Amino acid sequence: MYLNDWIRKWFIVVLICLFIIIGCGAGLLWDNYRSESEADSKHVINQVRLQVSEMMLYLEQYSQKIHDDPKVQEALQGMSQDHHVSLIYAQLDGRVIFNSSPNNTIQQIDLKTALHYDLYHARVDMDTYNIAFPVVDEATQVQIGNALFTIPARFVLIEKSHATPLSLFIIMTSLLLILCLLMSLIRNKIKVDIIQPIHHLKDYSEAILKGNYEQKATYKVMDEIGEVYAVFDQMRMEIMHHSLRRDEQEQAQKELISNISHEIKTPLTTLKAYIEAIREGVCPDMSSVMEYVEVMHNNTDKMTRLTEDLLVHALKELGQISVTLTEQYSRDMLLTILQPIGHYVRTTGVTFIEPPDIPNVLIHVDANRLEQVISNLTANALKHTSAGDSITVNIELALGQLKITIADTGKGILPQDMPFVFDRYFKGKLNSNPRNEGTGLGLSICKHIIEAHHGSISFKSVQGQGTVFHCWIPLC
Missing domain, CATH: 1.10.287 (Helix Hairpins)
Known part of the structure; x- marks a missing residue:
């Protein structure tokens, strides 16, 4: 990146x-x-030899006359000045014959310490070298003396x-x-590119902590920091969505309590009124009494369902909803569940189509909870159907599991409602009959129970054509 x-x-x-x-x-x-x-190389020695070669040649030619001939001494003195060197000529016994320096009081030198033939020992200080060369007689080729030259370093060393x-x-x-x-x-x-963006992210985080989810985190460049900003903004939107959903659920929970209180109050009032009518002898014969009893029975069933939904929801919130799985054969258990449900559906004018055959397999199941699932799914289908429609139940083996299908030919579910069908308190917008409006808990409870059976639940719906729910229960 x-x-x-x-x-x-x-x-x-x-x-x-x-x-x-x-x-x-x-x-x-x-x-x-x-x-x-x-x-320190020999190149410097060669430079010295070139510098004093003329004087050495003159010494070898006139070495015998230096002591007696003033002209030879004057010539050597002149060459010393011309070459900017100082010359001391000494015989082999160390006696000084000629000294061109102004301080010519030296009469004798120690040949062991005064003669230096290498550059390292010849250096007297930073600016001067004392180098000795042997003087050889031209005729006999025998050394007859030593020439000691004092030479400034600037004439010897090559300038760096x-x-x-x-x-x-x-x-x-x-x-x-x-x-x-x-x-x-x-x-x-x-x-600019790291510290400041991090400080801005800190400000955005503090805004989220304070509940301000509208402040969008933006970054202009899509680099590593930009990716962090993008993920952070996705997190902000997710938190904002969950916060809104939480507020909606809290509001729905309040409405649930209010609705259940209202819905329980209505059948209770009706039940009380019919009981008072029977006590006061309003019913002239037994058939009238039985009609009243039937109305009272229906209102009692409604209160029972509302109370059961509320109880299961409360247990689920507390994490205490009980699902006791036992090994059971499916056929007898499901027949026992479907028979009263079919009878009730038919009394509403809706056609109930039972499964032609129920596989008799061994499953781990809580019969009471499974009955609650099938009852809730059937009741949910009744809310979206009317007289002349049908509800079909089919049970079969598929993919190594027991598949329970409940299909209706009702109004179906709106596409915008489908993602929230199994959410708590959610009630679809398609049902316009307030009398059939539920608590919004039924399908959420069904999903919880089926998952407690280690199964799964899904649905398909087409608006105006109906809805199909599939429940999958694993075999033993």
Whole structure:
């Protein structure tokens, strides 16, 4: 990504600069070492020989006349001044014959300590060298004396060129300045592209903690930080959605209590009124009494269903809803469940089609809870059907599981309601009959019970054509 590539490129540039600086430093050390080596080499001795060669040749020719002939001494004195050297000529016993220096009081020298034939020992100080050369007679080729030259170092050593060290120093200084600039740019880059966005994310997080979910986290560049911002904003929207859903559920829960109170109050009032009528002898015969009893029975069933839904919901909220699974054969159990449900559906004018055959297999099931699921699904189908429609129940083996299908030919479910069918308190908008409006808990309870059986529940619906629910129960 962008930041990784950027950091990698800058890191490579910094490494290259460091390597060049190290190379320049090594070059300066090598140049210094080479200069010292050149100063100690034989090349310097050769420079000295060239400097004094004329005087050495004159000494070898006129060495016998130096002591007696003033002209020879004057000639040597002149050559010493011309070549900017000081000459002391001594015989083999150390006695000084000629001294061109102003301080010519030296009469004798110690040949063991005064004669230096190498450059290292010849150096007297930083500016002067004392170098000795043997003087050989031309005729006999025998050494007859020693010539001691005092030579300024500037005439011996080759002047060092400072061009290379200066260039290396300029390169090193420039690279160091570039490194400082790079560090400044990196610091600014980290501050602008990393630290400031993180501070902004901190502000957005504090806003979310305070319940302000409308403040959108935006970042212009889609790099690593931009991806973090995108994920953060998705999280914000998810939290906002869950917060809204929570508020809706809390509001729905309040409405649920109010609706159940109202719905229980209505059948209770009706039940009380019919009981009072029977007590007061309003019914003239037994058939009238039985009609009243039937109405009272229907209202009692309605209160029982409402109370059961409310109880199961409360147990589910507390995590205490009980599903006791036992091994049972499916056929007899399901026949026992479907018979009263079919009878009730037919009394509403809706056709109830029972399964032609029920597989008799062994399953782990809580019969009471499974009856609650089938009753809730059937009651939900009744809310969306009317007289002349049909409800079909089919039970079969599929994919190694027991599949229970409950289909109706009613109004169906609106597409916008489908994602929320199994949510608590959710009530579809398609049902316009207030008398059939439920609590919004039935399908949520069904899903919880089926999942407690280690099964699954799903549905398909087409508006105006009906709805089909599938429940899958694993076999033993």
